[in-house]
Amino acid sequence: MTDDLEPLRRSRPDRLLPDDPPDPEILVREKARLMSAITGPAGTAEHRRTPSIYPRLAYRDEVAALDFLTRAFSLVERREARMEHPEGTLAWLEIGDGVVMIGRAGEERHGLRSPLDAGAPTAMVNVYVHDIDIHYRRAESAGAEIVMPLEDMFWGDRRYEALDSEGHRWHFAERVSETRAHRPAP
Amino acid sequence: MEESDGAVIAESLQAAGAFGVIFDRHGSTLLRFLARRVEPAEAEDLLGEVFRIAFERRSTFERDRDSARPWLYGIAANVVAKHHRSEARRLRAMGRVCADRLLDDDPAERAVAVADANARWPRVMDAMATLPEAERQVLLLFAWEELSYDEIASTLGVPVGTVRSRLSRGRGRLTALTRGRDMTTDVPLTSCDAGGGR
Numbered sequence: 056m057t058d059d060l061e062p063l064r065r066s067r068p069d070r071l072l073p074d075d076p077p078d079p080e081i082l083v084r085e086k087a088r089l090m091s092a093i094t095g096p097a098g099t100a101e102h103r104r105t106p107s108i109y110p111r112l113a114y115r116d117e118v119a120a121l122d123f124l125t126r127a128f129s130l131v132e133r134r135e136a137r138m139e140h141p142e143g144t145l146a147w148l149e150i151g152d153g154v155v156m157i158g159r160a161g162e163e164r165h166g167l168r169s170p171l172d173a174g175a176p177t178a179m180v181n182v183y184v185h186d187i188d189i190h191y192r193r194a195e196s197a198g199a200e201i202v203m204p205l206e207d208m209f210w211g212d213r214r215y216e217a218l219d220s221e222g223h224r225w226h227f228a229e230r231v232s233e234t235r236a237h238r239p240a241p
Numbered sequence: 242m243e244e245s246d247g248a249v250i251a252e253s254l255q256a257a258g259a260f261g262v263i264f265d266r267h268g269s270t271l272l273r274f275l276a277r278r279v280e281p282a283e284a285e286d287l288l289g290e291v292f293r294i295a296f297e298r299r300s301t302f303e304r305d306r307d308s309a310r311p312w313l314y315g316i317a318a319n320v321v322a323k324h325h326r327s328e329a330r331r332l333r334a335m336g337r338v339c340a341d342r343l344l345d346d347d348p349a350e351r352a353v354a355v356a357d358a359n360a361r362w363p364r365v366m367d368a369m370a371t372l373p374e375a376e377r378q379v380l381l382l383f384a385w386e387e388l389s390y391d392e393i394a395s396t397l398g399v400p401v402g403t404v405r406s407r408l409s410r411g412r413g414r415l416t417a418l419t420r421g422r423d424m425t426t427d428v429p430l431t432s433c434d435a436g437g438g439r
Contacts, residue, residue: 059412062365063384068277068331071338077276081285082268089264089292093257135257139298 113160113167123220127197170222187229246309329370336366368418376411
C-alpha cells in the first residue's frame, strides 16, 4: 500500500494535540449515569415489580407511540426495561402503580393489530391519574384527539377519553373527592 | 478465565447491572474514538448515548462473540453520523491546528513547507468533512482507529469487499479533493509536522 493516508493518520486529533486527552473523570461520571439509567438510582433494582395484570398494545410505529404516550399522556417509561429487536422495540410504561407494555403490530407479533389496521379500537385502557385537569390540558395541547370531554360523572369520577397516536382509546380519571384538594372551590 | 463479552451481555439480560462490565472494558476506547470525531464537549454526551443504545439493543448481540468492541464502534459510528456538523467543525479545527503549526516552524523549512503543505493541509481535513459518509467512516476507522478490514466490516455490518471498495474510493476522492485547487505540482501531501521536528 502506498503511504497516501499518512497525512490523515498524522492528523488524528490526539496525535496533533497529545497534551489534550479526554478527562478521565468523564469515564467515572458516565459510568455512574449509565448504571443509574439501567438499574435505577440505588443501583440495586434489577427488575421493578410488574403488576399481575397488564395489557400489551400494538402499534405500526411503536417508537412514535412511545414518544406520544410519554409526552401527551404523561406515562413514564421504564428505561431499563426497553428492548430493541430487529422486529421492533418493546417498552414498558407506567403511571401510578399500573404498567402497559407496547410493541409493534403484526402477524408475527402475537397477531396483535393497531386500530389503524383494525379500523376501530377494540379495547380501552382505564387510568387513574393525579390531577386530572393538568393531565387533560397536557394531552390536549400535545394534540391528542379528545373523544369524551372532561367532566364530573355521577359515579364519582372526573374523567375524559382520548385516542393515542394510532387510535387506541384511553380513559383518564380521578375521583371527584380527590380533585377537591387541587381544584379551586367553585 | 475472564468471561467473554458475549457471556457478560447474556448475563445482563437477567441482571442489568452486569452491563457495567462492558463499560469498564470498552468505555475508554469509545471515549477516545468519540473525542477524535466530534468536539470534546460533545464526546462526553455521546459516550453516554452509545452505551445506552447498546444496553437497549443488548438482546441482539450474539452471545458466542468474544468482543463487543466492533459492535460498539458500529453504534458509535452511527451516533457520530447524526452529529455530522460537530464532526465537520472538529475536522476543520484540526486542519487549522496543522496550518498554525507550520507557521510556527523553522523559517528555512517553512519556505518549502508553506508553499506546499500549508496550503494543502487544512484541505485534507476540509476534504474529509465533505466526503460521503460511508467513505469517511471507513477511512477514519482504518487510519485513526487502526481497525483491520475484517473489524471494519463487522463494525459497519457490511462485507469485507465493500470495505475495500469504499476505502479505495475514499482514498481516490480524498486525493482528488486535496489536489483539486493545485494541479501545478505533483508533490505528495506533506504531513502537518513536516520540518517542525516536533
